[in-house]
Amino acid sequence: SQEAGRLRRPNAQLYGYCYQDSEDIPDTLTTITELGAPVEMIQLLQTSWEDRFRICLSLGRLLHHLAHSPLGSVTLLDFRPRQFVLVDGELKVTDLDDARVEETPCAGSADCILEFPARNFTLPCSAHGWCEGMNEKRNLYNAYRFFFTYLLPHSAPHSLRPLLDSIVNATGELSRAHLLPVLILLHPQPTEYQRIPDSTIPQEDYRCWPSYHHGSCLLSVFNLAEAVDVCESHAQCRAFVVTNQTTWTGRQLVFFKTGWSQVVPDPNKTTYVKASG
Ligand SMILES: *[C@@H]1O[C@H](CO)[C@@H](O)[C@H](O)[C@H]1NC(C)=O
Numbered sequence: 220s221q222e223a224g225r226l227r228r229p230n231a232q233l234y235g236y237c238y239q240d241s242e243d244i245p246d247t248l249t250t251i252t253e254l255g256a257p258v259e260m261i262q263l264l265q266t267s268w269e270d271r272f273r274i275c276l277s278l279g280r281l282l283h284h285l286a287h288s289p290l291g292s293v294t295l296l297d298f299r300p301r302q303f304v305l306v307d308g309e310l311k312v313t314d315l316d317d318a319r320v321e322e323t324p325c326a327g328s329a330d331c332i333l334e335f336p337a338r339n340f341t342l343p344c345s346a347h348g349w350c351e352g353m354n355e356k357r358n359l360y361n362a363y364r365f366f367f368t369y370l371l372p373h374s375a376p377h378s379l380r381p382l383l384d385s386i387v388n389a390t391g392e393l394s395r396a397h398l399l400p401v402l403i404l405l406h407p408q409p410t411e412y413q414r415i416p417d418s419t420i421p422q423e424d425y426r427c428w429p430s431y432h433h434g435s436c437l438l439s440v441f442n443l444a445e446a447v448d449v450c451e452s453h454a455q456c457r458a459f460v461v462t463n464q465t466t467w468t469g470r471q472l473v474f475f476k477t478g479w480s481q482v483v484p485d486p487n488k489t490t491y492v493k494a495s496g
């Protein structure tokens with residue numbers, strides 16, 4: 220439950236607060252929060268890759284927490300490293316002064332431009348007149364440009380590089396990426412195939428016969444053991460994705476894949492990746 224505890228407190232714990240007059244400013248709000256070490260990027264780059272990966276995992280949880288907060292999707296206008304502290308190796312927000320909950324109102328997508336020094340994005344304007352997902356996407360791109368791009372690939376284990384590069388790239392393109400496969404690879408289990416629930420591999424297809432689908436290898440199987448047998452019998456197979464669709468006889472449809480450098484969320488599918496060999 221330490222893990223559960225962390226999930227519940229991705230931002231620095233608030234111990235108390237008071238209003239008082241300070242200097243010339245009346246009603247200054249003073250907060251007392253958990254103490255953490257300020258984040259110094261130069262120092263982080265000197266720590267081990269595993270420590271940096273842990274920080275990225277906690278940043279991933281923080282992004283999720285901000286996007287699903289009870290107040291709505293929260294965006295941090297100032298996402299620079301100095302806005303964060305490290306508490307027991309986990310990244311937490313210290314300063315919520317620059318947090319904003321309201322989504323941006325719009326008449327069309329021309330009103331929904333997310334501007335960054337190196338890149339601009341145009342987001343859709345929803346039927347309700349709000350820029351869709353703007354708060355979450357702003358956090359995601361900031362996480363990409365201030366953290367992931369420096370912390371994830373730098374001196375990472377060689378075998379993880381392709382996967383990490385694709386995660387960093389996906390974040391830079393504003394799609395939420397899964398860090399879970401990296402975690403699984405770091406802690407191989409005794410079984411040969413690792414299960415990643417609620418996920419799929421969008422590409423990395425190969426053709427096989429007799430496939431139910433033209434450009435990919437989609438076969439029906441009776442159970443998981445048969446899916447493993449099929450994957451073992453195909454030299455290219457490195458992973459498979461179990462769908463919950465069945466053929467008319469009730470056999471389950473499974474996509475067989477050449478790799479798993481990109482694993483994305485999908486509530487109706489379960490991915491199995493070959494962790495060794
Ligand atoms: C982003 O948009 C702003 C305002 O339209 C423009 O000044 C800037 O050059 C654009 N930046 C990039 C990288 O395209």
Ligand SMILES: *[C@@H]1O[C@H](CO)[C@@H](O)[C@H](O)[C@H]1NC(C)=O
Pocket residue numbers: 387388389391392
């Ligand atoms: C992601 O990869 C694509 C294709 O290689 C490339 O065009 C794009 O610039 C990359 N994006 C980022 C943010 O690195």
Ligand SMILES: *[C@@H]1O[C@H](CO)[C@@H](O)[C@H](O)[C@H]1NC(C)=O
Pocket residue numbers: 463464486487488
């Ligand atoms: C597929 O699985 C999802 C999640 O388990 C479930 O919500 C959905 O109803 C299932 N669809 C079918 C056709 O069984």
Ligand SMILES: *[C@@H]1O[C@H](CO)[C@@H](O)[C@H](O)[C@H]1NC(C)=O
Pocket residue numbers: 485486487
């Ligand atoms: C999951 O399955 C349900 C029911 O079959 C379907 O309505 C939904 O669109 C599917 N979701 C995805 C992400 O494919």
